[in-house]
Amino acid sequence: MSERPLVPVVVFPGSNDDRDAARALERLGAEAPRVWHTDEGLPAGTAAVVLPGGFSYGDYLRCGAIARFSPIMRAVVAFARDGGLVLGICNGFQILTEAGLLPGALRPNASLSFVCRDVPLVVESAEAPFTSRCASGQELTIPVKHGDGCFFADDELLDELDAAGQIVLRYAAGTNPNGAIADVAGVQNADGNVFGLMPHPEHAVDPLLGSSDGALILGSLVDAARLSLAAAV
Amino acid sequence: MRATVLVRPKPGILDPQGQAVESSLRHLGFEVGDARVGRLVDVELPTDDRDEARTQLERMCEQLLANPLIESYEIELAEAP
Numbered sequence: 001m002s003e004r005p006l007v008p009v010v011v012f013p014g015s016n017d018d019r020d021a022a023r024a025l026e027r028l029g030a031e032a033p034r035v036w037h038t039d040e041g042l043p044a045g046t047a048a049v050v051l052p053g054g055f056s057y058g059d060y061l062r063c064g065a066i067a068r069f070s071p072i073m074r075a076v077v078a079f080a081r082d083g084g085l086v087l088g089i090c091n092g093f094q095i096l097t098e099a100g101l102l103p104g105a106l107r108p109n110a111s112l113s114f115v116c117r118d119v120p121l122v123v124e125s126a127e128a129p130f131t132s133r134c135a136s137g138q139e140l141t142i143p144v145k146h147g148d149g150c151f152f153a154d155d156e157l158l159d160e161l162d163a164a165g166q167i168v169l170r171y172a173a174g175t176n177p178n179g180a181i182a183d184v185a186g187v188q189n190a191d192g193n194v195f196g197l198m199p200h201p202e203h204a205v206d207p208l209l210g211s212s213d214g215a216l217i218l219g220s221l222v223d224a225a226r227l228s229l230a231a232a233v
Numbered sequence: 234m235r236a237t238v239l240v241r242p243k244p245g246i247l248d249p250q251g252q253a254v255e256s257s258l259r260h261l262g263f264e265v266g267d268a269r270v271g272r273l274v275d276v277e278l279p280t281d282d283r284d285e286a287r288t289q290l291e292r293m294c295e296q297l298l299a300n301p302l303i304e305s306y307e308i309e310l311a312e313a314p
Binding site: 061062065069098104105107108109110111112150152153154157179 | 246247249250253272297298300302303
């Protein structure tokens with residue numbers, strides 16, 4: 001069993017949180033090389049993949065709409081379809097919805113303002129591989145910084161996600177920073193191996209940064225990545 | 234052949250840009266309601282066959298130009314010269 005699971009962070013043109021994500025993952029015990037969007041495949045032994053925040057392809061057309069056609073995304077989609085763990089943060093979340101790996105869509109904030117502040121979040125499900133270090137109902141403080149974070153799903157899809165426990169994180173009541181429907185901050189796919197969230201756990205991994213709660217999310221991912229490697233051996 | 238694709242937020246989808254435009258128009262003294270902001274894409278297609286052009290454009294909309302969950306699209310083909 002590998003001590004340090006391999007968790008590559010994909011760099012698209014316009015990504016800007018890849019270094020923070022890689023650094024946070026390394027601190028939490030992963031090996032987190034950055035891989036380039038033109039790469040055709042993921043490194044051998046990849047245990048999980050992170051799509052970081054930023055403004056890939058200048059957010060042209062719709063956020064994430066162009067990045068999903070990057071060569072590396074074919075490998076990421078295949079990895080996810082095989083049950084591989086994929087985490088999308090902010091722009092990474094937008095890319096995963098555009099790629100059809102996650103349900104819903106992200107629209108411009110209801111305020112039309114870019115929001116950048118700590119937000120309180122409630123963990124709706126601690127069964128997910130991405131929140132196993134949390135308790136259900138636990139409140140986390142993690143910053144958001146986005147202009148297009150307004151999660152949308154139509155009523156039918158929202159009911160479906162709710163019933164299936166796919167809504168993993170919500171903004172605490174009364175603190176919704178972007179107008180997201182039903183206060184949704186993070187969702188996972190039906191199989192539970194792909195997760196996207198608008199808040200930035202990589203910016204909250206040390207008390208010096210104002211909160212360490214992001215380490216609970218990324219640490220859960222590192223735990224799950226380690227387990228998936230152990231299972232594969 | 235020249236074609237235009239109009240992409241609009243679906244009815245019921247919150248459109249803060251449209252709301253901001255509507256509010257600005259009202260500030261200017263115009264009587265308007267329910268402004269919505271969409272997107273326009275002009276493209277040149279290497280065919281003069283209208284059916285083929287439409288088929289191609291529909292595929293473009295479904296794969297990239299519109300997100301079917303939140304947007305509707307309309308295709309306009311240029312009149313034959």
